[in-house]
Amino acid sequence: MATRTALVTGASSGIGEQTARALQGAGFSVYAAARRVERMQPLTDDGVRVLAMDVTDHASMASGVEQVVAETGAVDVLVNNAGYGSYGAIEDVPMDEARAQFEVNVFGAAELTRMVLPHMRRKHSGTIVNISSMGGKITTPLGGWYHATKFALEALSDCLRMELAPFGIDVVVIEPGSIDTEWGAIAADKLRASSASGPYAAQAEAMADALSRGGEHKSPPAVVADAVVKAVTARRPRTRYPVGANAKLAVGLRAALPDRAFDTAIRRLTGVPRT
Numbered sequence: 001m002a003t004r005t006a007l008v009t010g011a012s013s014g015i016g017e018q019t020a021r022a023l024q025g026a027g028f029s030v031y032a033a034a035r036r037v038e039r040m041q042p043l044t045d046d047g048v049r050v051l052a053m054d055v056t057d058h059a060s061m062a063s064g065v066e067q068v069v070a071e072t073g074a075v076d077v078l079v080n081n082a083g084y085g086s087y088g089a090i091e092d093v094p095m096d097e098a099r100a101q102f103e104v105n106v107f108g109a110a111e112l113t114r115m116v117l118p119h120m121r122r123k124h125s126g127t128i129v130n131i132s133s134m135g136g137k138i139t140t141p142l143g144g145w146y147h148a149t150k151f152a153l154e155a156l157s158d159c160l161r162m163e164l165a166p167f168g169i170d171v172v173v174i175e176p177g178s179i180d181t182e183w184g185a186i187a188a189d190k191l192r193a194s195s196a197s198g199p200y201a202a203q204a205e206a207m208a209d210a211l212s213r214g215g216e217h218k219s220p221p222a223v224v225a226d227a228v229v230k231a232v233t234a235r236r237p238r239t240r241y242p243v244g245a246n247a248k249l250a251v252g253l254r255a256a257l258p259d260r261a262f263d264t265a266i267r268r269l270t271g272v273p274r275t
Contacts, residue, residue, distance in 0.1 A: 055108025
């Protein structure tokens with residue numbers, strides 16, 4: 001069987017780096033893409049090919065896809081992992097920051113998907129893996145813009161799955177729970193920057209603490225990477241893979257509880273005061 005090629009975005013650390021390594025271990029020819037190429041030197045040392053790519057820049061994405069296709073003939077698997085969390089009260093977060101989060105988390109993934117689809121359709125095969133979050137199914141206080149991007153990514157994935165089925169292309173959503181990466185600290189910093197003072201200060205402090213808590217209650221990034229490998233090597237992959245600490249529990253609670261009961265449960269879990 002010919003070696004399949006995978007392109008992984010946001011691969012300079014955490015989930016993306018581990019996914020690139022796991023796919024290489026599963027026999028894929030892997031291209032790891034990120035803005036900070038210097039942080040991917042360990043991947044280069046281990047034989048993973050790296051690309052400078054900014055998912056908010058059309059030219060860098062087009063150049064990356066062209067390089068992969070020129071060197072291997074195809075993109076068989078695209079893992080849209082690039083993304084970040086920007087928390088803050090909806091009233092406080094500047095609209096420029098809200099738009100920036102959509103550019104990275106939604107529009108970047110969508111545009112890169114559009115670029116690889118002609119190559120997949122020609123082969124009548126391929127897999128698009130979108131790294132969403134349990135935050136694409138549940139919501140937490142002061143996470144409105146982040147959750148909006150993940151809910152949007154889930155909806156786009158559902159539509160793509162139906163559109164692409166006639167072309168033999170699978171679309172898979174991975175929904176990580178609490179994962180031990182830089183994500184929580186970055187989200188907490190942005191939350192404090194936007195809402196640490198003013199009417200949302202008490203909520204912001206509690207939520208920032210919840211986001212930046214230590215890794216003892218979080219799963220390693222490898223659990224997400226393993227789910228990606230499982231999905232892209234399955235004959236008929238599942239449409240969704242909730243993985244990692246709290247993911248299945250949180251999604252299950254959201255489905256089982258009425259809205260206000262779920263709100264109360266989330267406040268208690270995060271320590272965010274009601275008043």
